[in-house]
Amino acid sequence: MAGPLSGVRVLDMTSNIMGPYASLLLADMGADVCKIESPEGDSTRSVGPARNKGMSVTFLHANRNKRSVVLDLKKDSGLAALKRMVSTSDVLMYSLRPKTMGKLGLAYQDVCNMNPRLIYCGAFGFGQRGPYADRPAYDDLMQAAVGMPVLQARKSGPPQYVASAFADRVVGMAMSNAIAMALYYRERTGRGQAVQVPMFETFAHFVLGDHLYGHTFVPPIGDWGYERMMSPERKPYRTLDGHVGVSVYTDRHWQRFFEIAGRPEMAADPRYGTLPARMQHVVELFEFLAQIFETRSSDEWLRLLIEADIPIVKMNTPETLLDDEHMKAVSFFSVQEHPTEGSIRTLGIAQEWSESTPEMRYPAPRLGEHTVEVLREYGLAQQEVEAALRDGGARAETRDSSEELNHAQ
Template identity: 70%
Template sequence: MTGPLDGVRILDLTSNFMGPYASLLLADMGADVSKVESKQGDTTRGIGPCRNRGMGPIFLHLNRNKRSLVLDLKSTDGNAALKRMARSADVLMYSLRPKAMERLGLSYEDVRAVNPGIIHCGMYGFGQNGPYADRPAYDDLIQAAVGMPVLQSRKAGPPDYVATAIADRVVGMAATSAVSMALFRRERTGEGQEVQVPMFETFAHFVMGDHLYGHTFVPAIGDWGYQRMMNPDRRPYRTLDGYIGVNVYIDKHWQRFFEVTGHPEMAQDPRFADIHGRTENIGLLYEYLGRVFETKTTAEWMALMTEADIPIIEMNTPESLLDDPHMKQVGFFGEQEHPSEGMLRTLGIPQQWSESSPELRYPAPRLGEHSVQLLAEYGFSDTEIDGLLSSGAVQAGDSGDSYKANSGD
């Protein structure tokens, strides 16, 4: 057994960031994920620097532990092949809009007809019972729709997006959770089901728990937005020689901090004595922190704050994180020889399991690399596979050596 989901078969019809992140988390836990791609391949194959076309860094990180099958789902033979595979699959995941799935004959009703026990999980922009149901959606659009750029603007400047695909990845995690719970229920009842994971509603749930704030009450008894989160001085603090992240948060933290910085009387000030007062006056405290931390070096503050048991950490860049002593000790960043891409740096599986420990089993696949292998595992004969290849309904990938030759590298 490799991972708690060992033996779970997933047909993954997703592309870009959100869906592949969801299936990545399931694949890392041991699920057997068949990444079903068009002849053009997942769009993320073309993003970023690469040694070979179609094998960019975003794709490599999102699609390890999966195998690639190229199917033309618009062709009669390719569509029929997927439905046949669905008979023995546990999960079908997709990120197309539901109407596109209906046109392909792959709606929940269509797939349930061949496999009543399947978990059919859709990840798309908007809930299907609202006026935005048919709209396309991407991470930036959902961030904007939920108000994230406005929340960012209260810190500084005009509305701005968060500098990572936060909506895609949050919704992907929600989809992973939903699929896992649906599988758990099926273990109890034997029943499959449809699971819908809309981006707009899911990301709103994620953001508004912090920022509905005064509008939680009817009528509202204050403004929206958690003040501490939006304050422009909530940031890493400059020291004499670098930056640090510090969370002076609970009463004891502040009491110790005021004492360490030579102003113990501030702990008795009603503006700062408890979390309610500090939240109302957080701007004053952040300004104070900013002034104080510029007076010593990072090493000095690390020693002082650690001694006072106040949460602190040195600020990393993505590059310096590679040499972070904790990350090095736990082995989070590893190296793996890819059949066509050479030596790659890998991201570790964060959790630790006492049993059924998951592993990095497969590097990210070349386009169509496992088409023949997967069809055979799903019960197609050699003759049937040859027919699908001949008709163009299926495309098989090249070997590593010929892949490099075809890419021009």
């Protein structure tokens, strides 16, 4: 078994980052993920550097361990092929708006009639019981909608987004978790079900656990926002020759740090003796740390604080992280040969399993690379595949249909 989800058939009708990140997590765990793409392909095929058209870095990182099937759902043959696949799949995941799925004849009741054991999981902008139900949604919009730029502004000035597809990836993780739990429920009951993972509500849950703060109580007993996290001084500390990330947090951490810093008297100061007291003086403590760290080199601080068991790391860039001694020891980064893209650096599967160890099975696929072989695996006859290829309902990569069919056989 190449991963705990080996043998689970997943049809992935998502695009961009959120859904493909969810299906990546499932694919890395062994699921057989068939990426259903339009003739134009996933938009991320064109995002970032690329050696060949349609194979950008963004796409490469989000779509390994998957197979690409191109179906034009505006064509009867393409939609019919997808419905045939649904009848023998375990999971259908989508990011189209539910109304669009309904127009395609792929609403939950439609697919449940085809396959009552199917897990039908949608991740889209907003929960369908609210007034925003039909609105489109993207990562930046979700960050703004739950207040993330305002939280950042308390640190650094004007509101700004986090420099990552933060909401997309968080909601993608929630989607993969939901699918895994629905599969577990099916193992116990034999029943599939529909699951909705709305971005707005999911990301709000992620952010407000920290920042609802005083508004947790009714009426509020303080402002919103966790002060320590929003402090402008909460940042990597400059040293004599670089920056370090440090978390001096517990009572014992602070006592040891005051000794190392040559300020042992501060350990007896009631303003700094307990966590609640330090929270009231967090800004001055951050300023103190900033001044102290500038007095020594990064390596010297690493040696001193590691010996004192105070959490510290040297700050990396994405480039210097490639040479991090720990990442090298656990082989997180590896260079592999892609059949068309040459040498590419891949990101490792972070978890370690004592059994059912996940594997890198497929490189990120070219558009329509697996159309013919997958359709045949899902039970379409040779003449049905040929007909779909002829009328444009299905499209294969570069080889002509007869060669693809012979290869699949």
